[in-house]
Amino acid sequence: MSNLISNLGCIGTQFRDKGHLAVIDLYDPEHPREIDYPTYNANCDAVARGLLNRGLSAGDRVGVYCSNRLEFLEVFFGAMRVGVVPVMMGILQPADTIAWIVQDTGLKMVFCEAALQQNLPQGTLAVIVDADGEDGLSAFKDFGAVEYFQPEYDSTAFVAYTSGSTGRPKGALLSHRAHSWVARTISQERFFCPDDTMIVAAPLYHKHAMNSIKCVLYGGSTVVLLRKFDARIYVDAINRYKATVVSGVPTIFAMILQQRELLAGNDYSFVRLATMGGAPASDQLIDSVAELFPNAQINLIFGITETSAALFGRHPENLPRPRHSVGYPVKGNEFRLVGGEDENFGVLHVRGPGMMSGYLNNPQEMARRFDEDGWFNTGDILRRDEHGWYFFVGRSDDMFTSSGHNIYPAEVELVLERHEDIEQAAVVPAPHEIKHTVPYAFVVMRAGSGMTEEDVKAHVLRNAPPYQHPRRVMFINALPMTTVGKVDRRFLEAEARRIQKEEDARKESA
Known part of the structure; x- marks a missing residue:
């Protein structure tokens, strides 16, 4: 158990003698791969031995550059077992960003899919995870026993790149100590055990999916990867594998609910937990998820790469969580809300045991986000009620002003999504010569709805302050999403500016 706590890569080794499934890999849904805990652990050890055989040692870095698949997990956790630091690389990043990451981190080699190798800088040593030749992962592995690395207090476990304000992503240094605590805390907060099966569809290079994997391995559960x-494949996986835990951003749950034919007539009483993160969820969405999964506890979750997802959880006295709350502070964390009208509203600043050690080669960003006392500015706006529960309001960089009023898009979106004919909505600013900016709404209507733009505006005017009502409403078939499943607000903002510019041009020519 000491290895489990001190070395993040060793999570799951306590089940190496248990024969139940660790991973069901649906990279190819027509040909699932089912891997038990003994096989999973043997493969991770074989990767670790392969790294040592090629002269790598603790502190060296390797890239993990592939889609969600078993091999991602084997390399990621196998490398950490001998202190080699895996660097997670987004598969949809442009080639110049990939080249910059390779240089920024000083990678010794990159484990990648054959189709992605062309994006690597010339001369990069690559191990192909989906090839059987001499440069493939199968040939790289060396099966046998391995001595696990014993981390020091702040030994880096892995590096995760998160979006940067200057156009370049930031490399967060995440330690064995911090993320072993994170894995243990989240798994225990959500009661993961060997009877659980969880579906993970978000990209593994993103914090949400990797936190889920750590919970699964800590609890000896099974992950369906x-x-x-894909909404149809996701629903089929729930049905086929009787998943007890489902997770995703609210947009993903909305897309799951649209698979009415696949869902119809099935009993989902086996689902015990549904977690939603990344954005607020409307009452209508929560009610629909609760109706679909009648025995599931529905938790809104909150976390960011730099501070982990082990910030909020259950009340210590097991008091019921308010519907829209992201939870009660997890013991060990410190919070303060800055810049609001009082101490119960503002930008969240955090100190806690799950914090990153710093940004790689980026002292400017460190100085911008950390103060001299170690408080980290998350950039997220939250409020706290009189009982100590926290509620997510929005990103500070998503907030915009209209005639001096602060508008938080998430608040307007919740109002919009309370309408029975609106499935999803996104609100963004559009330029205005007098008011500076005004809200524009992009709306996905329910099938068969006949609502108009004026209907939408009237609904918001009835249920929110006048300055929040959208000055234009665009009906679309689906909201655009980023690679990690969140609404692509930057794309919609550009679209709003384009629409406003066209309107201004028409007025000038009239």
């Missing part, structure tokens, strides 16, 4: 999110 999808190459990427």
Whole structure:
């Protein structure tokens, strides 16, 4: 058990003698791969031995550059077992960003899929995870016993790149100590055990999916791993594998609920937990998820790469969580809300045991986000009620002003999604010569709805302050999503500016 706590790569080794499934790999849904805990652990050890055989040692870095698949997990956790630091690389990043990451981190080699190798800088040593030749992962592995690395207090476990304000992503240094605590805390908060099966469809290079994997391995559970999110494959996996835990951003749950034919007539009483993160969820969405999964506890979750997802959880006295709360502070964390009208509203600043050690080669960003006392500015706006429960309001960089009023898009979106004919909505700013900016709404209507733009505006005017009502409403078939499943607000903002510019041009020519 000491290895489990001190070395993040060793999570799951306590089940190496248990024969139940660790991973069901649906990279190819027609040909699932089912891997038990003994096989999974043997493969991780074989990767670790392969790294040592090629002269790598603790502190060296390797890239993990592939889609969701078993091999991602084997390399990621196997490398950490001998202190080699895996660097997670987004598969949809442009080639110049990939080249910059290779240089920024000083990678010794990159484990990648054959189709992605062309994006690597010339001369990069690559191990192909989906090839059987001399440069493939199968040939790289060396099966046998291995001595696990014993981390020091802040030994880096892995590096995760998160979006940067200057156009370049930031490399967060995440330690064995911090993320062993994170894995243990989240798994215990959500009661993961060997009877659980969880579906993971978000990209593994993103914090949400990797936190889920750590919970699964800590609890000895089974993960059903999808190459990427596909609503039909996701629902089919729930049905086929009787998943007890489902998770995703609210947009993903909305897309699951649209699979009415696949869902119809099935009993989902076996689902015990549904977690939603990344954005607020409307009452209508929560009610629909609760109706679909009648025995599931529905938790809104909150976390960011730099501070982990082990910030909020259950009340210590097991008091019921308010519907829209992201939870009660997990013991060991410190919080303060800055810049609001009082101490119960503002931008969340955090100190806690799950914090990153710093940004790689980026002292400017460190100085911008950390103060001299070690408080980290998350950039997220939260509020706290009189009982100590926290509620997510929005990103500070998503907030915009209109005639001096602060508008938080998430608040307007919740109002919009309370309408029975609106499935999803996104609100973004559009330029205005007098008011500076005004809200524009992009709306996905329910099938068969006949609502108009004026109907939408009237609904918001009835249920929110006048300055929040959208000045334009665009009906679309689906909201655009980023690679990690969140609404692509930057794309919609550009679209709003384009629409406003066209309107201004028409007025000038009239």
